[in-house]
Amino acid sequence: MADAPLDLAALERELRHSGLRRLAISWVNHAGATLVKVVPIGALAAAARVGVGFSPVSDAFRSDGVIDPAHGLARPDGDLRLVADLEALTSLEASSGWAWAPGNRRHRDGTPYAGDQRSCCQRLQRQLEHNGLTVQAGFELEWMVGLPTAEDRALEAVMAGGPYGADRLVEGLDYAAAIGDACDSAGLPWLQFHPEYGRGQFELSLAPGSPLEAADRLVLAKLLVQRVSRRFGWHCSFSPKPMAELVGNGGHLHLSVRRHGDPLLQGGSGPGGLSEAGASLLGSLLEHLPALLPLACNHPVSFRRLAPGSWSAPFQAWGIENRETALRLVPAGGDGAAAHLELKVADLTANPYLLLGAVLATVAEGLATSYPLPEPIEGDPARLGAEAPPRLPAGLAEASQAFGRSSLLRAALGETLHGSLLDSQQAECRRAEGWDDDTLLAASRWWPIVGGL
Template sequence: MPATAAMVANDDPTAAQLAALAEQLSGRGLTRLAVTWVNHAGATLVKVVPATALTAVTRRGVGFSPVSDAFRSDGAIDPEHRLARPDGDLRLVADPASVSPLEPASGWAWAAGMRRYRDGRSYEADQRCFCQRLESRLAADGVSLQAGFELEWMVLGGHDGLQPAVAGGPYGADRLMEALDYATALTEALDAAGLAWEQLHPEYGQGQFELSLAPGSPLQAADRLVLARLLIQRVSRRFGWRCSFSPKPFAEQVGNGGHLHLSVRRHGQPLLEGGEGPGGLGREGTALLAVLLRHLPALLPLACNSAVSYRRLAPGTWSAPFQAWGIENREAALRLIPAEADGASAHLELKVADLSANPYLLLGAVMAVLAEAPADVQESTAWPALPEPVVGDPARSGEAAPPRLPATLAEASQAFAASTLLRRALGDPLHASLIDSQQAEIRRAEGLGDEALLAASRWWPIVGGL
């Protein structure tokens, strides 16, 4: 939790706690507060208030029209979206427990927001409220998740703005040396924001980097991803570069992932280790993987939210486009990293996810699926049904290959629309409006060839393009 917000960790902070937090912000020279939320297209939207208005923005909020969830990924309002109307008003309310420095040197702080009706009721289509609700649902059953994201991005510059901004080979120390000032500035920005991170390294693609964020609760993990993207964008611009989080910026290069890592416990006991099954899975851990694997096609448009995401999900590219799980297999959509003698605990990686996803929706939906796994499997005589883990590259398995995940957003949206589990968990208003947004993205991509689609999506999530 950010140090600035430690005193307001409860759900209903007192006026005195909020006043103390505002005073702490003032004492650190933080005079402006950027309150963000993430819309259906996966874009981060913002309202800025004076830091002195902290109490007001956490109690009453600031206005935001529901139409913003009808924005496409390019910023245009889709006229066929059910929210493409001028009626109504919502209040974007800051969560004081999330308040963090954004750029202390220039007086900026940040907070995650969620939307409510003007009478204080939660807005049923708010993404962060959905994530919070599912986290509470699991907690009531004694289940807790720790989650963390890996972010991949490319830094680009040159005369046309499309060249790798730094030289160096895949995972190369030479690239780190070429970009040492950039890496220094970025890690200093992360530290100044109180954003816990675990590692940073040059990735495989040209000018590509990867940042692994420290795990936290689902809500914390989503908040950290949002803040990390803002900081990466800000530091890149300070160097005169642009960063691309697009799942597939260029046809001839690898894409950018946004991998989600999860560990699961029930009443404090880890569920992905200590058993007699493959990779140390016990009965309940096996049941968790089985239900997640079964619902993976329906989850896909939340993990891969853009049309261009499906250009990345190609066989043989380490993007894991098959409905399969594996043990330490980077071509498996669900990758189990088992507990080993090195002391690391077991966790699961959702390998297919990319950074077009709204992290609150993705984590909330994953929790909704995990909540369907039976808790009484320990008492059953039958082992939960789970396919054998894949070994090697599934694309080379011939007829024995596992089924492909949906190959287009249209196919994935059909699976999402047909999921009674997700419709029940999300609620009809949120579920239906997400289908509208998926269809809007499909229409945006219609008629665009591969190169045109990549170019039109390259600078996501800068709404409106360049």
């Protein structure tokens, strides 16, 4: 039986009773930037049925917000409607009256827009579910909290403390409490929070959900972290590499797969307990990883993080509990936890809907076609010399070429979306052409603040 339609009048009354008076409706463009339109709660029904206007040109924005003139969408024609998904509506900041919901873009006649990223993820998720496949996914997000030094040439940490240190937690205890409170108030389920390795760096692990839920949760979590940081008078940076001498920020993706309820990443005789089907889907992800890379690492600066020996997993390899392989299998353990995969290379410049949609298509391919799986890598791949696995593309231009050659991703995303993404990747390459590392890092130091501080 289909779910009963939302009672929009009752929902509006409930929101008003909770003190929520404004709804921010967001979507994520090709550059990985979250864009938004705001409506009063009184316009809730119209936002869900008709939507609010948004020009298709928004996907021609580069990561600095400039419209690339060579992009296929760099034209003034047309209009779309951003339709709020009220099933995913939640509080953004109840104390100031703000609610949030993700949106899907449609044509004005209500038909789907082929270039919409969230709709693509939703479509590919439904295809897997139709075939008896269930994917659970969740993101880890890393960020640094700081203030700019003179001339914005550095990120100055605002709290002392060592890697993973309780000293940093205690120094920033009010901040940590505010992050937890914001997540709880928004109904955002999370698993753990801790100081990370880098100076002024933290990590938040989100609870798993369906792929669409996982992507929505990441978008919401980034908004909450950004808001809490500003309330303290600080800035947060999700940049993959804010400073040359600092570690980078990742946005690791975890996922598990079941077919008709049976887990595919455990219970078999393969390495780490992989079943035959699990080994094939892992083999598919490994084979297509170069083409997936520009969706996981969306900006030229992403590839400054992917360096050998930096725990960023820049090799086309997999391992069992190996944090220097791009695909890390976490086997089922005596603690009762189910097996899952971690995509280590992803960072927070990615559009999570596109990344998850492409991963779903690659998983489906691995279960429809038998893919060989090489032996897992032990130790640091960078130290294996001639026996080292292939290096993943070392720059966005090379990764974009692999994406462009991928018939799998072209078919899964559709010609409109695939071609538009190629335009955006090439626009980012042109933007950074000729830059040295200092210029590149400075240009994206305060991501997601588009254009810098």
